[in-house]
Amino acid sequence: MYDDLTYETDRGIATITIDRPGVKNAFRETTLEELNDAIRHVTDDDGVYSLVLTGAGDAFCAGADVTEMPDMSEQTKADYAGYLWKAQNVVRQLRSTPTPVVGAVSGPAIGAGCDFALGCDVRFVDDSTILRQGFVKVGLVPGDGGAWLLPRLIGEAKAKEYLLTGRDITADDAVDLGLAVAVADDALDAATAFAEELRDLPARAVQHTKALTDPSLSFEDYCERAIDYQWKCVNDSEHDEAVAAFGERREPDYDREYS
Known part of the structure; x- marks a missing residue:
């Protein structure tokens, strides 16, 4: 390649x-x-x-x-x-x-x-x-x-x-x-x-956490972005599975296709 x-x-x-x-x-x-x-x-x-x-x-x-x-x-x-x-x-x-x-x-x-x-x-x-x-x-x-x-x-x-x-x-x-x-x-x-x-962590949460570490963000920009990202995470299926797995004391099973 x-x-x-x-x-x-x-x-x-x-x-x-x-x-x-x-x-x-x-x-x-x-x-x-x-x-x-x-x-x-x-x-x-x-x-x-x-x-x-x-x-x-x-x-x-x-x-x-x-x-x-x-x-x-x-x-x-x-x-x-x-x-x-x-x-x-x-x-x-x-x-x-x-x-x-x-x-x-x-x-x-x-x-x-x-x-x-x-x-x-x-x-x-x-x-x-x-x-x-x-x-x-x-x-x-x-x-x-x-x-x-x-x-x-x-x-x-x-x-x-x-x-x-x-x-x-x-x-x-x-x-x-x-x-x-x-x-x-x-x-x-x-x-x-x-x-x-x-x-093996919830992918959207990992990706958005990376974006929130941008040192060029002002604190106010960070807060606005965090609201948007947190809302997306709350409505993400991997968040639901992670919470369920934690409550049931098991490893999460995300529905993924890996390259």
Whole structure:
């Protein structure tokens, strides 16, 4: 289906794997196009209830593949904007898809690769994980979302420490800062187990709860949106089944077809 990714589904869980291990999953333009397409596919698939994003081999994503970068001498600003938009839109889609996204971040997640990890709703790491916003070290700015995401995830001062210096965030740092849930022996196994837990909850409630965590909402916008979402949940059949199962001390049995 894709050249630079693998896309698999198993009982309602989709797994997207950036699959260029020979270059530590560094992306080229084709990779960005395929990531955007794959995430759209997840959003449009009613049989997918959670998504795991990971990388093949010993890396998550080492950023842009410099051997495949467009020739800047032949680019206009509009050309470059179109290229950068594709990377930004990966992050945009990870955040905006109703489907909860769990990152399995093993090895380096550098530059835009770090931003792809930060765009996930929840992250699991292992001892080899390195998150790095290294743009300043090569004379660039975090153009793919990192300087917007990181302050909202760990606070302005700590974010600036990493953004302005390009210092590494280790696995233990990531947990201490709240960027990762846990340092796991196997990040993919841990992420998949968490994705299974999310899959087995009432889907509408999970999706709307994700939307309510949008940090750009004012409190009043949040309250208005919460009323709308809660009304939809109250009238959802999975809410009814969850309440009935709780009262009867059994596991809920939702009427679903899984991809």
